[in-house]
Every structure is written in C-alpha cells, then in structure tokens.
Amino acid sequence: MMVLYSYWRSTTSYRVRIGLNMKGLAYESRSIDLVAGAQRSEDFAAINPSRGVPALVLEDGTVLTQSMAILDYLDQRVPEPAFLPSDPTQRAKVSAAAQVIAMDIHPVNNLKVVGRLKGEHGASQDDGVAWMRHWMTEGFHAYMALLPKGDHVFSFADTPQICDICLVAQLYNAHRWGVDMSPFARLLEIEEAAMALESFQRAKPEAQPDAS
Amino acid sequence: MMVLYSYWRSTTSYRVRIGLNMKGLAYESRSIDLVAGAQRSEDFAAINPSRGVPALVLEDGTVLTQSMAILDYLDQRVPEPAFLPSDPTQRAKVSAAAQVIAMDIHPVNNLKVVGRLKGEHGASQDDGVAWMRHWMTEGFHAYMALLPKGDHVFSFADTPQICDICLVAQLYNAHRWGVDMSPFARLLEIEEAAMALESFQRAKPEAQPDAS
Numbered sequence: 001m002m003v004l005y006s007y008w009r010s011t012t013s014y015r016v017r018i019g020l021n022m023k024g025l026a027y028e029s030r031s032i033d034l035v036a037g038a039q040r041s042e043d044f045a046a047i048n049p050s051r052g053v054p055a056l057v058l059e060d061g062t063v064l065t066q067s068m069a070i071l072d073y074l075d076q077r078v079p080e081p082a083f084l085p086s087d088p089t090q091r092a093k094v095s096a097a098a099q100v101i102a103m104d105i106h107p108v109n110n111l112k113v114v115g116r117l118k119g120e121h122g123a124s125q126d127d128g129v130a131w132m133r134h135w136m137t138e139g140f141h142a143y144m145a146l147l148p149k150g151d152h153v154f155s156f157a158d159t160p161q162i163c164d165i166c167l168v169a170q171l172y173n174a175h176r177w178g179v180d181m182s183p184f185a186r187l188l189e190i191e192e193a194a195m196a197l198e199s200f201q202r203a204k205p206e207a208q209p210d211a212s
Numbered sequence: 213m214m215v216l217y218s219y220w221r222s223t224t225s226y227r228v229r230i231g232l233n234m235k236g237l238a239y240e241s242r243s244i245d246l247v248a249g250a251q252r253s254e255d256f257a258a259i260n261p262s263r264g265v266p267a268l269v270l271e272d273g274t275v276l277t278q279s280m281a282i283l284d285y286l287d288q289r290v291p292e293p294a295f296l297p298s299d300p301t302q303r304a305k306v307s308a309a310a311q312v313i314a315m316d317i318h319p320v321n322n323l324k325v326v327g328r329l330k331g332e333h334g335a336s337q338d339d340g341v342a343w344m345r346h347w348m349t350e351g352f353h354a355y356m357a358l359l360p361k362g363d364h365v366f367s368f369a370d371t372p373q374i375c376d377i378c379l380v381a382q383l384y385n386a387h388r389w390g391v392d393m394s395p396f397a398r399l400l401e402i403e404e405a406a407m408a409l410e411s412f413q414r415a416k417p418e419a420q421p422d423a424s
Binding site: 034042049050052058062064066068069070072074076077088091093094095096098099100102103104106107108109110113116117120121123124127129134140141145146163 | 305342
C-alpha cells in the first residue's frame with residue numbers, strides 16, 4: 001500500500017489526500033508534525049530532501065514529492081475522474097487557476113516563509129496574519145477573474161478538477177486565518193459543493209488521525 | 213502569430229521564451245515593464261487579471277497565464293521535444309524538480325513579495341537580497357538532492373526537460389543577486405550545456421528587445 005507522509009493542517013497534504021480519495025486509491029497515513037519541526041529531522045530528510053510534506057511512497061519504495069507533481073502522477077496512474085480537461089486550451093485555463101493558488105498564494109504563506117518573516121524581519125504574530133490574508137485576498141481575486149461565465153457547480157465544470165482541489169485546501173487556511181470572504185461568495189459555493197463529496201470530507205484536516 | 217507579454221528579467225517569462233523556442237513556435241514579444249509597474253495598469257489587467265507576466269495570447273485571442281500552465285499547453289500542442297518523460301514515475305520526479313524551483317523558490321522571491329517585505333516590514337535592500345539568496349540556496353540544495361545518479365548532460369536526461377528550463381531561468385536570478393554557487397557546481401554545468409543551445413540563447417534576458 002502507498003504511504004503518505006502528511007500533516008493534518010498542511011494544505012498541500014490536503015490536496016494530495018483529496019486526489020488519492022478521488023482516484024479511489026488506498027493509502028496509509030503517517031504524520032509529520034510540522035509545528036514540532038519533525039520535517040527537519042535527519043530521518044525525514046532521508047525520505048524527502050526538501051523536508052516538507054506531502055511525500056508519497058509508492059508500493060515499490062519510490063518517493064514522490066511536491067503536491068502538484070504527485071497529483072499529476074495520480075492522474076497519469078488512474079485517468080478517471082480526470083483532474084484536467086482534455087482540450088489543451090481548457091486544460092491550460094484550469095491549470096492556471098490551480099497555479100494561482102499553488103504558486104501565487106501558498107508558497108508565500110508557507111510556515112517556513114512566515115516563520116522567517118517573524119524570526120529574521122521582526123514581524124509580529126499579527127503582521128504574519130496580515131501577510132497571509134494579503135496574499136490570499138489578492139490570489140482569490142485573481143482566481144475569481146479566471147472563472148468562466150456560465151453555471152457550473154465547480155470552478156470550470158460540474159465535477160471537481162485540480163483547481164477545485166487547490167481552492168478547497170486553500171479555503172481551509174483562509175477560514176483559519178480569518179480572511180474576509182465577503183467578496184468571494186462564489187468560492188464558498190464551490191467549497192460547499194466539494195464538502196458534500198465523500199472524497200473531500202475524508203480528506204479534510206479535522207478528519208485526520210493527527211488532528212488536535 | 214502568438215503574442216507573448218514578457219519582461220526581459222522576469223524568470224517566468226524566460227521559462228516561456230525557452231519553451232516556445234524549443235517547440236519551434238514563432239511569437240511576437242511585447243514588453244511589460246515590471247519595474248515601472250506596467251503590469252498594474254488597467255489595460256494590462258484586462259489581459260491578465262493576475263497582473264503578472266508572462267501572458268501568452270493565442271492566435272484566436274485566448275489569453276493563457278501562469279508560466280507552468282503555458283509550458284504544459286506548449287507540450288500538449290507540440291509534443292516533441294517533450295518537456296517531461298512518458299513514464300509516470302520519471303515524469304513525477306522531473307516535475308517535482310521543476311516545482312522545487314517554480315514553487316519553493318520563485319514565488320517567495322517574486323518582485324511583489326520582496327517589495328512587500330521592504331514596504332510593509334521595513335526590510336532594507338540588503339535584507340531583501342539576503343531573503344532571496346536564502347530561498348535560492350535552500351531550493352538549490354533540495355534540487356541537487358533530487359538529481360539521479362549517473363552521467364546526464366541535463367538534470368535527468370541528455371536533452372533539456374521542464375526542470376532544466378526552470379533551473380536555467382532561476383540561475384539567471386542567482387547570478388544577478390550574488391548567490392554563492394560554490395556548492396552547486398553541477399547546476400552550473402547544466403546551465404553551460406543549456407546555454408550552448410540556440411533555444412536557450414535566444415531566450416536569455418540580455419537577448420530581449422526590452423533589455424537595458
């Protein structure tokens with residue numbers, strides 16, 4: 001069985017948990033406590049030299065890292081339900097929306113980045129929260145602007161795609177850090193539709209064995 | 213003909229220029245001067261609501277954003293030379309290496325992020341440079357740790373793949389900001405091999421019409 005090194009509140013781990021569930025792939029979950037610094041241990045660095053979660057260990061022992069590369073792997077391994085449309089232009093649009101979250105929001109708000117902002121640049125806890133809210137608000141506006149006209153249950157379609165996976169995981173963080181969601185009612189609708197699905201429900205942070 | 217909104221020193225624009233050249237696709241280049249803030253103009257926001265470069269306008273007027281989504285589009289449109297291996301596990305490894313650059317380094321060192329560090333958090337110019345060097349150094353170590361054993365001209369193969377495209381563009385920034393490259397001799401070898409190729413030469417910042 002595959003093993004997923006994960007942390008309940010890590011939104012990139014959350015993405016991979018949703019992906020595994022959507023593809024119907026069973027996995028064993030092992031917790032890496034990011035707040036306690038377990039990702040910096042030498043034992044874990046031997047598994048993932050980037051010292052982050054998620055890391056997915058395949059049946060043959062191969063270790064895959066980087067949540068978006070792992071989701072692409074899952075999509076190659078189990079083509080249905082597809083994370084991306086087959087038309088190249090539509091695919092590029094869905095992929096770009098996913099990357100607004102995965103590149104423009106998440107990395108800048110990563111625990112180690114906000115930690116450095118505080119540790120090296122004297123930012124207070126409140127400054128750190130304001131930093132995170134700023135990039136989420138800016139990114140959600142950009143995401144909204146990419147959404148197509150028309151009536152879809154999810155961002156671009158009636159079934160969830162990779163952008164919805166990234167969005168729902170990021171919204172967990174938005175709620176956690178008190179982002180004003182009043183300009184983003186459409187995103188909350190998408191979240192509600194997603195959370196009605198078992199693949200998303202089982203993946204949510206609060207449902208993980210290491211949740212506290 | 214396709215139109216690429218680009219800025220000579222933008223490393224994400226550089227990635228797309230390399231990709232277009234590798235696929236043999238002609239394009240017209242239009243400069244968006246990031247330092248002058250041209251990306252924040254209302255005219256440009258109508259083209260790219262994320263207000264960043266690159267943005268690729270297709271022959272039919274469709275606007276594609278996000279450099280990694282654009283590279284994936286180019287790879288779908290013109291399959292050879294392929295940016296990724298066909299084997300799913302190898303593909304995931306090459307993709308993860310690309311994402312160490314595209315997610316763990318670049319977004320955190322983006323002009324707007326470093327600008328906020330200075331503007332809102334009182335960081336000096338030197339602090340900003342130290343910030344960029346830190347994430348590049350950490351990311352290059354993670355990249356090196358992902359490289360396979362064996363004798364390859366590029367990171368994973370004898371022809372450049374998407375990770376090499378991202379790496380070479382990031383190395384431009386590393387040189388610009390004076391990252392100590394002494395631990396990363398292998399990365400400089402890859403850069404040298406890439407810069408011997410016309411597709412990379414023509415894409416380099418100094419070769420762009422808006423270079424100054």
